[in-house]
Amino acid sequence: MRNKKILMRTVQTILAIGITLIMLFPIYWMINTALKPSSELLLPVPRFWPSQVDFGSFLMAWEKVPLGRYLFNTAFVTFWSLFFQIGTGILAAYGFARGRFPGRDLLFLLVIGALMVPPQVTFIPLYTLCSRLGWVNSFQGLILPNTVSAYFIFMMRQAFMTVDQSYIDAGKLEGLGVLGVIRHIMVPMCRPTILTVALISFVGSWNDYFWPKIITNKDEYRMIAVGLVRLYDVFGTNEILENMNVVMSGALISMVPILILFVIFQKYMLSGFTKASMK
Template structure:
């Protein structure tokens, strides 16, 4: 036995090995099957979890977008409803307009309200005065704003930053604070009920100087150096380099100046006390005084006058809204 294994032992050993190999094989196959099944279950679990996560994210994204649209729709309707109410009220009769239960659509369209406004008040004169004052205000603010913005953005002189801080400080002062001294100066100059009294106090806008300065600062100095090499002076640099490169901002300023001048009410009401110099914003309020003595308040015709007053502004904004957004975004980048 010491020299070798007997046949029995060999048989037992071979049987054990065979049994063990079979067991190992079966065990290996079972382990392999369990491993494959585990990986399969893990993959399925991850895939299921990933699908659920993506679906959840998609649902959340859709809910967020839907909520944004709902909120934006509510704000839009809130802002547009007064305009809608003004338009439909201008097409109603005075009796329908004063019904206890208001109607959202005219029962009978009264187009005659608009020519009645032109007959009852010098509306054409109000329109002319508004165009004149707005044009000169826009021209003055653009010219002065361009020159001041060039000095604050590209000029090199002592106290530049301090002066610009003073300009920014003017943005924080409401017109009611400076109204009395400006009115006293205009009165002493004899500009009450005159175009200079309406225009001159509004020839400078600190806000537009700020916007133009920000736009000019976004233009690289290399363009100005190239212009100087070509022999351009400061006015030439403004005309041929800065203004063309800041076109959207210039259009934005011109549009906003026009809208501001068109809607101006507080100062024209104080300075213009005669119909010869009243603007359209003040003229609409005069319509109410004109109709106050009638048996039935003609608020429908007052609304018609308001519609006629805002039509040019709405048309201008719809045409220029792209440039306004571009100019605002560029001014905010610096």
């Protein structure tokens, strides 16, 4: 019985390690490819590590497309998207969690209803709207659809509802208005939830592809996820394979900010899943 248990555990460990290695393989191959010189990309027997580490492909990626510009655009759009999402989200979450004005539940239903409408359905009218405003190829156009998140409001409302009423009453007695209560009581008490949801928004905005692809077609406003495909496309069909190290270098650069966040905030990012599943 004991031996059987030890055997089971060993098998489990070996299997788990094997599957982890398979899951990591694409990432390993990206790094491996990025560091290879071009001459080693198309060997009949692929090399599982470069014979010499070649950082030339990183410089090449930077030369072929304005990666710096893409990264700046992405950071800029992500910052303002988060700014508006957090701002509108926290205010509305308080109003819906704690407010007692008439029509509150009806308005909240409107917010929840928006969760059911995917951006893949609304992108055509949003595009024509931006087009009429002259916002095609502009930061306003990129940021506009991300200024509010029904999901953010929903999650923050859940968190705000758990705050004990006595704290709020005490704050009001001290003379805090609605904004004061939000700033000095709700936000500090719900910091982990805010951080988790903000991280999800950050990753979503940094990696966003669909809307940026539609609303921009100039390098000046292109974001990194779309820019990476641009880097792939600047090489013709004939050249692309021998330049895959350049594309993989670009891919590696594009994910650095996310990987840094993951290392620092791993706990919050993983707990975000759990939060998302509780209804």
